[in-house]
Amino acid sequence: MNFTPMIKQYLEIKQQYPDTILFFRLGDFYEMFFDDARLASRELEIALTGRDGGGSERVPMCGFPYHAADGYISRLLAKRYRVAICEQVEDPAHAKGIVRREVTRVITPGTVMEGHLLEEKQNNYLVSIANDGINYSFAMTDISTGVFMVSAFTGNKGRVRLTEELARLLPAEVLLPLSQAERLSEDLALAGSVTISAYLDEAYDRVQALRELENQFGRDCPGDIKDPGFELTIPAAGALLKYLRDTQKRDLSHIRQINYYHPGRFMLLDASTRRNLELTRSLSDGSRRNTLLAVIDYTVTAMGGRLIRNWLEQPLLEKDEILLRLDAVDELLQQMMIRNDLKELLKGIYDLERLAGRISFGTINARDMVSLKKSLGCLPDLQGLLTKCKAPLLQETGHSIDLMEDLRELLDGAITDNPPLSLRDGGIIKTGFHAEVDRLRLVRQEGKSMLAGLEEQERARTGIKSLKIGFNKVFGYYIEVTRSNLEQVPQDYQRKQTLANAERFITPELKEYEDLVLGAEDRLIQLEYQIFCEVRDQFTGAIQRLQATAAAVARADALYSLAEAAAVGRYVRPGIDGDGKLIIKDGRHPVLEQVLREKFVPNDTIMDNQKSRLVMITGPNMAGKSTYMRQVALIIMMAQSGSFVPAASAQIPLVDRIFTRIGAADDLATGQSTFMMEMNECRAIVQGATKRSLIIMDEVGRGTSTYDGISIARALVEYIHTRIGAKTLFSTHYHELTDLDQIDGIINCNVAVKEDGENIVFLRKVVAGKSDRSYGIHVARLAGLPDEIVKRATDVLRGLETGEGAVETAACRESHRENEAVTLNEREQALLQKLRRLDVLSMTPLEALNQLYHLQQELKTDF
The missing domain is CATH 3.30.420.110 (MutS, connector domain)
Structure with missing residues (x-):
C-alpha cells in the first residue's frame, strides 16, 4: 500500500516493538495508529478518529497532548500493557524530509521510574x-x-x-x-x-x-x-x-x-501465612488498612517506609541482629527528646534512593535538585544526633551517613531556590554562578527595557496612543495598531499579520531588538540547560555515596518507627529466649486492639518443648480462638523483626517458620475444592515445618464428613507432635480430640463463655481445660436466623445428643402441627362464641375486666 512517509516511518518502528502500544510523537501530541489506536481508544476511553495515510481508507488514529502522557501511561500499566515512547530526535527546523524518530524508552510495569x-x-x-x-x-x-x-x-x-x-x-x-x-x-x-x-x-x-x-x-x-x-x-x-x-x-x-x-x-513465610496474618495486605480489600504494617509504620520518609515493610516481611533468625535493633528501639523509646528531634530532621529529607535513580536516568529536574539540596542540608544534624546515641546500631547508622558537603555547596551555589518544572524554560541557574549566564540575563533585561522605550517612542512618533508592542511564539515581536488608526501608520511599517480588529506590523528597529532579546533568551536557555546537565553529571559520579546515605537514613527512620509504635501501642521489649520457651503475659492482637480499644481482652500464652508443646483450643464460634492464635504469631514476628510487642511481658523463642491453616477457600480455576485446598496447605505444613517452627491450625477437617474430619485431624495432630515437634496451636470443634491431652506435651485450653439462660456472653479469655460445647446454635441466633430454624436446630441437637434415634423429618413435623392446630381450634370455639356475645360497649371497665378474668380462667382450665 502507498502510505505516506510518516505512516511508513511509524510502521517500521512499530515492527520493532510489536508487543507494545507505541506512543508516536507528532509535535505536541502522542499519536497511536491502526490496532494500537483501537486498543488505546477502548482502554483509555479517548476518541478514535482517522487520518489520511496515503491509501484509499483513513488510518485509525487517537492521541493526546504529550504533557498528559503520565496519566495515560499509568492506566495502561495498571492493565499490564507495555508502552514504547517514540520521540522526535531531530530538530524539525533542521530536518531534511521527515523528522527522525526513535523509541527512547519502553515502559513496563516493572520498569517504572516516575x-x-x-x-x-x-x-x-x-x-x-x-x-x-x-x-x-x-x-x-x-x-x-x-x-x-x-x-x-x-x-x-x-x-x-x-x-x-x-x-x-x-x-x-x-x-x-x-x-x-x-x-x-x-x-x-x-x-x-x-x-x-x-x-x-x-x-x-x-x-x-x-x-x-x-x-x-x-x-x-x-x-x-x-x-x-x-x-x-x-x-x-x-x-x-x-x-x-x-x-x-x-x-x-x-x-x-x-x-x-x-x-x-530470614524467617520463611509461605503465601498462605502472609495472607492469613494480614501482614501488609488486608484480606477484605487488599489495602494496607487494618494490617500489621499499618500499625507499626510511623516512618517519615518514603525510604524508611519501604525498609520497615522489608523488615516486617523478613523477620530475623540471628539473635545478635535482633538484639541490635531492640537496643536501638529501646533507647529511642526511652529518650523521647531524641525521638522527636529525629522525626523533625527526617521530615526534611526527600526520597534519596529514587532521586539517585532519576539522576542516573537523566530524568531529574531542577525541582528535584532543590529537594536533594534540602535533604543534604539536614544530614549534619542527623549525623550528630545519631552518633551521640549509646545504642551501637544508632551510632553505626550515624557514621554511615556521607555529608556530601562538596555536592551540597555545588547545589546551593548553582540551582535557584524556586526553579520552573521544565528544564527548557530557563530560570534554573542562580545569578553569580556563571558569568555568561549573568551577561545574557543582562542583555535580555536591557533589550526588554529598550522595547518598552521603543513603544513610547512609536506612540509619540505616530500619535497613536493605543499602539502597543506585543509578542507571541509564532510571529515574535510586533507592533499592533487598531483598524481605526491605520491611516496614521508610517510607511516604514511592514505588515506582518491581519486580525479582525487590528493589524500587526514590524519595523527594522523592532526586528533588531527582537534579534537581541530572543537571541539572548535562546542562548540563555541553552546555556542554563547545559550547566544543569554538568551539575547533574557531578552527582552521577557520586551515586553510590548518595545510595549509602539513603540506606542509613532509611534505617534511622525504620528504627524511629518501631520506637514510636512502641510508645503509642504501649509495647514492651521482648526477651529472646534461647531455650525455646514461649511465654507471653497479657498478650494482645496489635491490630484488633486498636479497633476494639479498651474492650480487647489480653491473654497469656505458655508453650515449651516438653509439657505444653501443642495446645488444643476449644470453645464456641466467635469466641476469639482465631484471634488468639494469630496474635501469638504476630507477636513472634514483631519480636524477630526487632520490634517491641503488645504484651505485659514476653519471652520469645527463635522461630524459623510460621505456618497457618486458617479459613475456607476454593480455587475453581484449578478445580480444587475447599477441602482439597485445606489438605494441600496441611501437606505443605508437614513437609516444611521443623522443630523450631510455629504452626497455627484452625478447624482442620471440617470440609468433609464428621468421621473423616476427626480422623484426619487426630492423625495430623499426632504426626506434628511426635514426628515434627513444632510448637502448635490447634483449634477445633471436634471435642473428641480433647482426649489427646493424655499424650505428654499436649494440653487443652478453651475460650471461656458465660451462659445466661438461652444466651451466652463471650468472655474472650483463654483458660486451661477443655470445652464440651460449641454453642453453634447460639451463634446462629446472634446472626439473626429465623426463630423457626433456631428452634428446629435445637430439637435436632437434643435428639442427637440423647441418642433418641432418627431425627424427625420436616414433613412429619408439619403433619403434627396441622393436627395440633385442629385440636386447638375445637377447644377455642366455645370461648370464641362467648367473646362474640359480649356487649363490651355497655359494660363498665370493672365489668369488662371481670369478664376477661373469667374467660382467662376457663382457658387455663381447658389447657
Missing part, C-alpha cells in the same frame, strides 16, 4: 527467573532505587521456596525465557497474578549473561561474591540487565552493587 506512578513506601520489583531442570536462577531489581539482588533456589524444595519469595516480593513483572515461559508460569502459579514478559532465550545463555554482569559491575564481579550458589544466578541476572538496557536505552549507573542473599537467612 515517582508519581509508584507507591511511595513500596518497592516496585522486576524479577528474572530461569530453570535448568533442577535449580532456579533468580534475580530481582527495583530500578527506581537501584537495588539489584540475586539468589538460587535448589533441591527438592527449590520451587516451593521460590514461590514463597515471590509471595513476599509481589513483583510488578516477571521475566522468563521464551522457551520456558509457559511451563514456569504454570509451575510457579504466576498466570493472572503478575505481568509475565517472555524474553530472548539467548539472553539467559551463561556466557552472554556473564558478559552483561561484567559490563555492569566490573570484570571481577563473579569473584567478589564468595557464595558457591552465585554461579547459578548468572543466567537470570545477566538477562535482567540486558532487558533493562533494551527497554530503558540509557545508563544504569545507579545499579552499581550486586548482592547475593539467602532467603533462609
Whole structure:
C-alpha cells in the first residue's frame, strides 16, 4: 500500500516493538495508529478518529497532548500493557524530509521510574527467573532505587521456596525465557497474578549473561561474591540487565552493587501465612488498612517506609541482629527528646534512593535538585544526633551517613531556590554562578527595557496612543495598531499579520531588538540547560555515596518507627529466649486492639518443648480462638523483626517458620475444592515445618464428613507432635480430640463463655481445660436466623445428643402441627362464641375486666 512517509516511518518502528502500544510523537501530541489506536481508544476511553495515510481508507488514529502522557501511561500499566515512547530526535527546523524518530524508552510495569506512578513506601520489583531442570536462577531489581539482588533456589524444595519469595516480593513483572515461559508460569502459579514478559532465550545463555554482569559491575564481579550458589544466578541476572538496557536505552549507573542473599537467612513465610496474618495486605480489600504494617509504620520518609515493610516481611533468625535493633528501639523509646528531634530532621529529607535513580536516568529536574539540596542540608544534624546515641546500631547508622558537603555547596551555589518544572524554560541557574549566564540575563533585561522605550517612542512618533508592542511564539515581536488608526501608520511599517480588529506590523528597529532579546533568551536557555546537565553529571559520579546515605537514613527512620509504635501501642521489649520457651503475659492482637480499644481482652500464652508443646483450643464460634492464635504469631514476628510487642511481658523463642491453616477457600480455576485446598496447605505444613517452627491450625477437617474430619485431624495432630515437634496451636470443634491431652506435651485450653439462660456472653479469655460445647446454635441466633430454624436446630441437637434415634423429618413435623392446630381450634370455639356475645360497649371497665378474668380462667382450665 502507498502510505505516506510518516505512516511508513511509524510502521517500521512499530515492527520493532510489536508487543507494545507505541506512543508516536507528532509535535505536541502522542499519536497511536491502526490496532494500537483501537486498543488505546477502548482502554483509555479517548476518541478514535482517522487520518489520511496515503491509501484509499483513513488510518485509525487517537492521541493526546504529550504533557498528559503520565496519566495515560499509568492506566495502561495498571492493565499490564507495555508502552514504547517514540520521540522526535531531530530538530524539525533542521530536518531534511521527515523528522527522525526513535523509541527512547519502553515502559513496563516493572520498569517504572516516575515517582508519581509508584507507591511511595513500596518497592516496585522486576524479577528474572530461569530453570535448568533442577535449580532456579533468580534475580530481582527495583530500578527506581537501584537495588539489584540475586539468589538460587535448589533441591527438592527449590520451587516451593521460590514461590514463597515471590509471595513476599509481589513483583510488578516477571521475566522468563521464551522457551520456558509457559511451563514456569504454570509451575510457579504466576498466570493472572503478575505481568509475565517472555524474553530472548539467548539472553539467559551463561556466557552472554556473564558478559552483561561484567559490563555492569566490573570484570571481577563473579569473584567478589564468595557464595558457591552465585554461579547459578548468572543466567537470570545477566538477562535482567540486558532487558533493562533494551527497554530503558540509557545508563544504569545507579545499579552499581550486586548482592547475593539467602532467603533462609530470614524467617520463611509461605503465601498462605502472609495472607492469613494480614501482614501488609488486608484480606477484605487488599489495602494496607487494618494490617500489621499499618500499625507499626510511623516512618517519615518514603525510604524508611519501604525498609520497615522489608523488615516486617523478613523477620530475623540471628539473635545478635535482633538484639541490635531492640537496643536501638529501646533507647529511642526511652529518650523521647531524641525521638522527636529525629522525626523533625527526617521530615526534611526527600526520597534519596529514587532521586539517585532519576539522576542516573537523566530524568531529574531542577525541582528535584532543590529537594536533594534540602535533604543534604539536614544530614549534619542527623549525623550528630545519631552518633551521640549509646545504642551501637544508632551510632553505626550515624557514621554511615556521607555529608556530601562538596555536592551540597555545588547545589546551593548553582540551582535557584524556586526553579520552573521544565528544564527548557530557563530560570534554573542562580545569578553569580556563571558569568555568561549573568551577561545574557543582562542583555535580555536591557533589550526588554529598550522595547518598552521603543513603544513610547512609536506612540509619540505616530500619535497613536493605543499602539502597543506585543509578542507571541509564532510571529515574535510586533507592533499592533487598531483598524481605526491605520491611516496614521508610517510607511516604514511592514505588515506582518491581519486580525479582525487590528493589524500587526514590524519595523527594522523592532526586528533588531527582537534579534537581541530572543537571541539572548535562546542562548540563555541553552546555556542554563547545559550547566544543569554538568551539575547533574557531578552527582552521577557520586551515586553510590548518595545510595549509602539513603540506606542509613532509611534505617534511622525504620528504627524511629518501631520506637514510636512502641510508645503509642504501649509495647514492651521482648526477651529472646534461647531455650525455646514461649511465654507471653497479657498478650494482645496489635491490630484488633486498636479497633476494639479498651474492650480487647489480653491473654497469656505458655508453650515449651516438653509439657505444653501443642495446645488444643476449644470453645464456641466467635469466641476469639482465631484471634488468639494469630496474635501469638504476630507477636513472634514483631519480636524477630526487632520490634517491641503488645504484651505485659514476653519471652520469645527463635522461630524459623510460621505456618497457618486458617479459613475456607476454593480455587475453581484449578478445580480444587475447599477441602482439597485445606489438605494441600496441611501437606505443605508437614513437609516444611521443623522443630523450631510455629504452626497455627484452625478447624482442620471440617470440609468433609464428621468421621473423616476427626480422623484426619487426630492423625495430623499426632504426626506434628511426635514426628515434627513444632510448637502448635490447634483449634477445633471436634471435642473428641480433647482426649489427646493424655499424650505428654499436649494440653487443652478453651475460650471461656458465660451462659445466661438461652444466651451466652463471650468472655474472650483463654483458660486451661477443655470445652464440651460449641454453642453453634447460639451463634446462629446472634446472626439473626429465623426463630423457626433456631428452634428446629435445637430439637435436632437434643435428639442427637440423647441418642433418641432418627431425627424427625420436616414433613412429619408439619403433619403434627396441622393436627395440633385442629385440636386447638375445637377447644377455642366455645370461648370464641362467648367473646362474640359480649356487649363490651355497655359494660363498665370493672365489668369488662371481670369478664376477661373469667374467660382467662376457663382457658387455663381447658389447657
